[in-house]
Amino acid sequence: IRAPQIITKLTDAQVDEGSRFEFVARIEGEPEPKITWLKDGIDVKSNIDYRQEFVNGVASLVIEETFIEDTATYTVRAENIGGVAESSARLTVKSLMKTEGTSARSTISSLMEEEKPRFIKTLTNVQIMEGETATLDCVVVGRPEPEVIWFKEERTVKEDERTHLMFTGDHVSLTIEHAVPSDSGLYTVRARNVHGETTAFCQLKVIQKKVPPPAPPKRPRRPLEAPSFQQTLTTTTVEEGDTAKLEVITRGEPLPEVTWTFQEQPIYQSETVKIEEFVSLPVFAYRMGEGL
Structure with a gap:
């Protein structure tokens, strides 16, 4: 918790009637202070004549068009649970009306x-x-x-x-x-x-x-290659009831599709036939004369 502190205080000012004017004060405090503006000790309500803002620690009171009746002492009050801080300044609004008996030259001179x-x-x-x-x-x-x-x-x-x-x-x-x-x-x-x-x-x-993520590196395209066997089938003998595993190793680009056949008939996966990754085929042994 930090009590409000007015870092940049209000300063006296003098403006011509009809001009725009803004009081500005830089204020610090934790938690953020509540800001109140006073005109000769009376609360100033934010309306079409007096616009109040408090953004990023900067409090402002804007008078879009000043009139003689805006001449007053203005106070900014900052308040939180830690305490209260105030700063005051006098705003004087000068009338541009030429008084009787005043020459144009004297009026220009005064301006x-x-x-x-x-x-x-x-x-x-x-x-x-x-x-x-x-x-x-x-x-x-x-x-x-x-x-x-x-x-x-x-x-x-x-x-x-x-x-x-x-x-x-x-x-x-x-x-x-x-x-x-x-x-x-x-x-x-x-x-x-x-x-x-x-x-x-x-x-x-x-x-x-936002910086877009780098594109993934492109995989080099491999040259086409016809299918071939790096390891071919070999004759296998097993006891009846044992598992027979037949293996081949293929190569090719793109990856070849492998088909198994028995006596020129396609072999499909079943309860007794298991095909793994299209490169090996374990089968159960069978009695001579019986098919898969």
């Missing part, structure tokens, strides 16, 4: 004010098959332009022949070519400038391809 980074489009979980290309992307804004760093399980992601990092305009992406199962894990993108920082998380899962 160009410097701000800490924030995600307009956050990361989403990705699942692909081994060998495919994985793309993790998001949109982040901030002024001045933020520095962006990627992490996989707390380790910095570096570019290599398979891994490519891009930051064009507001669009940030991490691309992994020819993905393998070891690329799976929790990925974090952090955007930071002089006014603060923000993070987003997602889970990448690369499913291993």
Whole structure:
């Protein structure tokens, strides 16, 4: 049992009215904690305005379209039998309505004010098959332009022949070519400038391809061979009532079919005749003049 622990806490944010916003916190605990979101101390219910998720240890609260009344202090609470942990942050929603007497220039100037980074489009979980290309992307804004760093399980992601990092305009992406199962894990993108920082998380899962079992080796085809006897019948004398065993050894490809006859009549298996694997024929002795 481990009490809940909030690894990545909520941070204060400021957004323009009408924009999308997402609070994200990474949380650990055993058993898995129950997550509750509060707005100014009141439970936030998951609905069309507020969407809650808790996947792979990442709790999120998404507001698809923010309004002035969304300005509040938000708290994420994680609780299990081991204890409770909380983290809070202030969300401020700025109105874009031009007030009376405000010039267009001053309005534009206010919109160009410097701000800490924030995600307009956050990361989403990705699942692909081994060998495919994985793309993790998001949109982040901030002024001045933020520095962006990627992490996989707390380790910095570096570019290599398979891994490519891009930051064009507001669009940030991490691309992994020819993905393998070891690329799976929790990925974090952090955007930071002089006014603060923000993070987003997602889970990448690369499913291993099933390798078909190797085909059995082909048996070499043996050349055809006409039937022949390696051991022929020999004259056998037995006492009446004893068992007489007649044997031959044949060869040929394919395996020859062997037929036994007595006085030019076929011999079939019976109570007194036993044929084994078509190569030997034990028979009971018989009195002279009596047939099989």
